[in-house]
Amino acid sequence: MAKELWKGNEAIAEAAIRAGCDCFFGYPITPQSEVPEYMSVHLPKAGGVFVQSESEIAAINMVYGAGGAGMRAMTSSSSPGISLKQEGITYLAGAEVPAVIVNCMRGGPGLGTIQPGQGDYFQATRGGGNGDYRTVVLAPANVQEAVDFVQDAFDIADEYRNPVMVVMDGLIGQMMEPIEWKPYTRRACAEKPWAASGKFGRGHTNIINSLYIDPEACDVHNQHLSRKFALMEQREVRYERVGCEDAELIITAYGTPARIALSAMEVLRGQGVKVGLFRPITLWPFPEKPLHELAGQDHVKHILDIELSSTGQMLDDIRLAVEGQKPISYLGHAGGVMPTVEEMVEAACSALKKEVK
Amino acid sequence: MLCPHRLTIITGHYGTGKTEFAVNLALHMASRGQTVSLADLDIVNPYFRSRERRDLLSEHGIRLIASSQACTDADVPSLPAELNAILDDRQLTGILDIGGDRVGARVLARYRPRILREDYQLLYVLNANRPEVRDVSSAISYLRAIESVTGLVCFGIVNNTHLCSETTADDVHKGAALAQAVSQETGIPVVCHVAHEALAPELTDLSPLFPITIRMKKPWE
Structure with missing residues (x-):
C-alpha cells in the first residue's frame, strides 16, 4: 500500500480505531491533544464512543468501566495527566481489566514544560500506582512503530487481561512521518467470558473487582498476578540491536534519542570508532538478558546510556542488566533539550578515551 | 514573480508543510532584495x-515576529503585538505563517478589516499525501x-x-x-x-516550480 503522511498523535488514534477500539476517554493536554481531537471526530463514525471526560482521573475510571464490560478501551495523556491516572491503572491491573494507555511524554517534574521528555520511565516501568503490579510498556521510536505498537497493545492487554502502556516522547506524537497501513488482524482470545456485560442466562455473575479483603485470598490473587507477569517477561520482551557485532561502545537509548544516536553512530563509524546501538522496545519487560549477554562480549568496552532525563532512569535497568561487567556512562538532558549528534560523539569518544575528531 | 503581493498568508491542513514553505519563501524573497518580515502565527502546534x-x-x-517564548511554551495562544508592524508598514513584504486548519486560521479573523485594506494573497497549501485532503472534495x-x-x-x-x-x-x-x-x-x-531542489531535474514539466531546501529539520537530521 502507498505510504501516507501522518502526524504521530493522529496516527495513534487512527491505529486504535483500526484495531477495534470501542471506547476512548480522555482530556486534552499538550503534546497529546491531537489524539482525543482525532478520536472525537473519527471514533463515533466508526461506531465507537468518545467521551471528553471532566478530568484525567475520570477518564481512566471510564476506561476501567468500559474495559470491565469487555470493550476495547483506551485513554491517552501526557506526563502530568498520566500521574493523575495512576490510581486507575493499579485498579485495572488488580481487577485484571485490559486497557491501553498512551503517554506522550513531556518534561517534568510537576508541570515542567510542553517540550519532549522521558522522565516518566520509572512511573511506567515501576508502576506509579500502589501494590504489586506490572504493565507492559512499549516505546516506539517513529510514527510507524507508534501505529504498530498501539495495535499490538490492544492484543497484549486482552491476552493477559492487564493494562498496557505505549510511551513516547512528545516529538513522536507531534512529528509528521510517512507510514504504511498494514492489514490488522487480532491476536486470538477475542472472547471475554469474564466481562461484566450482562448475564444473558449465564449461571453466575461476573464481577469486576480489585478488593480481596481476606489476607489469604489476596495473597493467592497476587500469586496469580505474579505468574502472569512472569509470563509477560518470558514472551513479550522486544529490543533492537544495530551495529553491535563488533562494537567497542554500546549506546543504549529509546525513542527519539535512539534516532539521534543512529546519526551519531554514522559520524563515529566514519571516524573508525566502533559503536553500536541497543534499543529497548519494551521498557517493561526490559530486555535484561540480551543486554547482559552483549555487555559480556569481549569486544564491548563501555556502555553509554542516553535519555531525555537529567538523572537517567532507564540507567537503573541498564545497570541491573550489565551487572558491573563493563563501565557505564550517562548523557541526558531534560526540559525538551535534545542531546545533539555532536554531544553524543563527544560522550562516546570520552567514554572510550579517544580524541574527538 | 512567485508572490507579487505585499502580504502572503499561508494556510492549509495540518502537516501539509506550510512552515517549510513559509521559511523558504521568506529566504527566497530576501535573496531578491525585499525587506521581509515573517510572522509565525501558529497557535496550534x-x-x-x-x-x-x-x-x-x-x-x-528577515525579521521574525512570534509570540514570546514565555507565552508559547506556557501553551498560551497569544498573538504578537509586533504583527501590527507588518500590517502598518507598506515598505515591508510580509509573510504570515498560519497554524493548521480552520482552527489555526481563526487567528486571522481579528485582522480581517486591516488585511482587506492591503495588497494581499491568501494561499492554500496542499499535500496529496495527507489523508484528510487527498481527494478533490476533501x-x-x-x-x-x-x-x-x-x-x-x-487566491492561490x-x-x-x-x-x-x-x-x-x-x-x-x-x-x-x-x-x-x-x-x-x-x-x-x-x-x-x-x-526539494534535488528533485527539480525530474519536474521540468511543472511550472512554476519552487525548489526548496529543508529548513525544518528533526533533531537527527
Whole structure:
C-alpha cells in the first residue's frame, strides 16, 4: 500500500480505531491533544464512543468501566495527566481489566514544560500506582512503530487481561512521518467470558473487582498476578540491536534519542570508532538478558546510556542488566533539550578515551 | 514573480508543510532584495514552528515576529503585538505563517478589516499525501472552511506534496494533478509546485516550480 503522511498523535488514534477500539476517554493536554481531537471526530463514525471526560482521573475510571464490560478501551495523556491516572491503572491491573494507555511524554517534574521528555520511565516501568503490579510498556521510536505498537497493545492487554502502556516522547506524537497501513488482524482470545456485560442466562455473575479483603485470598490473587507477569517477561520482551557485532561502545537509548544516536553512530563509524546501538522496545519487560549477554562480549568496552532525563532512569535497568561487567556512562538532558549528534560523539569518544575528531 | 503581493498568508491542513514553505519563501524573497518580515502565527502546534529558525532568518535579514517564548511554551495562544508592524508598514513584504486548519486560521479573523485594506494573497497549501485532503472534495472542504473562518478569499493553491525524506517526483506529480483538479473545480489558480531542489531535474514539466531546501529539520537530521 502507498505510504501516507501522518502526524504521530493522529496516527495513534487512527491505529486504535483500526484495531477495534470501542471506547476512548480522555482530556486534552499538550503534546497529546491531537489524539482525543482525532478520536472525537473519527471514533463515533466508526461506531465507537468518545467521551471528553471532566478530568484525567475520570477518564481512566471510564476506561476501567468500559474495559470491565469487555470493550476495547483506551485513554491517552501526557506526563502530568498520566500521574493523575495512576490510581486507575493499579485498579485495572488488580481487577485484571485490559486497557491501553498512551503517554506522550513531556518534561517534568510537576508541570515542567510542553517540550519532549522521558522522565516518566520509572512511573511506567515501576508502576506509579500502589501494590504489586506490572504493565507492559512499549516505546516506539517513529510514527510507524507508534501505529504498530498501539495495535499490538490492544492484543497484549486482552491476552493477559492487564493494562498496557505505549510511551513516547512528545516529538513522536507531534512529528509528521510517512507510514504504511498494514492489514490488522487480532491476536486470538477475542472472547471475554469474564466481562461484566450482562448475564444473558449465564449461571453466575461476573464481577469486576480489585478488593480481596481476606489476607489469604489476596495473597493467592497476587500469586496469580505474579505468574502472569512472569509470563509477560518470558514472551513479550522486544529490543533492537544495530551495529553491535563488533562494537567497542554500546549506546543504549529509546525513542527519539535512539534516532539521534543512529546519526551519531554514522559520524563515529566514519571516524573508525566502533559503536553500536541497543534499543529497548519494551521498557517493561526490559530486555535484561540480551543486554547482559552483549555487555559480556569481549569486544564491548563501555556502555553509554542516553535519555531525555537529567538523572537517567532507564540507567537503573541498564545497570541491573550489565551487572558491573563493563563501565557505564550517562548523557541526558531534560526540559525538551535534545542531546545533539555532536554531544553524543563527544560522550562516546570520552567514554572510550579517544580524541574527538 | 512567485508572490507579487505585499502580504502572503499561508494556510492549509495540518502537516501539509506550510512552515517549510513559509521559511523558504521568506529566504527566497530576501535573496531578491525585499525587506521581509515573517510572522509565525501558529497557535496550534507546540513543536516545529518557524520561530525555531529565528537565527537562520535573522542571518538573512528577515525579521521574525512570534509570540514570546514565555507565552508559547506556557501553551498560551497569544498573538504578537509586533504583527501590527507588518500590517502598518507598506515598505515591508510580509509573510504570515498560519497554524493548521480552520482552527489555526481563526487567528486571522481579528485582522480581517486591516488585511482587506492591503495588497494581499491568501494561499492554500496542499499535500496529496495527507489523508484528510487527498481527494478533490476533501481538499476543497478544508479550503472553504479556512475561507469561512477568516472571511478572506483564497487566491492561490500551492502544491506541496511530499513524504518527508521519502518524497519522489511521482509524489509531486500526484499533488500537481490534485491541485489542478481543485483549481478546475474552484477557479483558484495553482500558484506553484514546491519540491526539494534535488528533485527539480525530474519536474521540468511543472511550472512554476519552487525548489526548496529543508529548513525544518528533526533533531537527527
